[in-house]
Amino acid sequence: MTINNINNNINKPQIDGQKLAQQQMQGQSADSKTAQVATQSSVLRQDSVSLTPSAQQLSQAQKKDVEAPVNQEKVDKLKKAITDGDYKINPDVLAQKIAKLESQIFGNGA
Structure with a gap:
């Protein structure tokens, strides 16, 4: 045809x-x-994932944070102070704590 x-x-x-x-x-x-x-x-191909050491440390820190006990009385007291406008932030202490946290996460040794 x-x-x-x-x-x-x-x-x-x-x-x-x-x-x-x-x-x-x-x-x-x-x-x-x-x-x-x-x-x-x-x-035949298998996918895999690997985390950098920094990511592994961050993951471990998050697990510890979840497992940490919560002082509900302290949380309520802070909430009330913030709501009432009585909570004062000390910038020097805050800066030191941020630097310490970064040192722990990234290992810079502050």
Whole structure:
């Protein structure tokens, strides 16, 4: 069976339907082989993750923070002081504590 081009009466070579079917089958066969190879390679490949030492230290610090007991009385007292406007921040002490925390996290040795 042959298919004639009927678009705009342009003379193009006739396409043999059997050859077209064979080409499509070959393309599908190649696609399935490619899919099989891709599936096999994805099965063999294993993903992995590694954390930097800094990230590991931060993770450990977060775990300790979660496990730490909470003094609810102290928390309530601080909330009330903040709400009432009575809580005063000492910038020197705050700066020292921030520097100490950075030293612990990043190991800069302050």
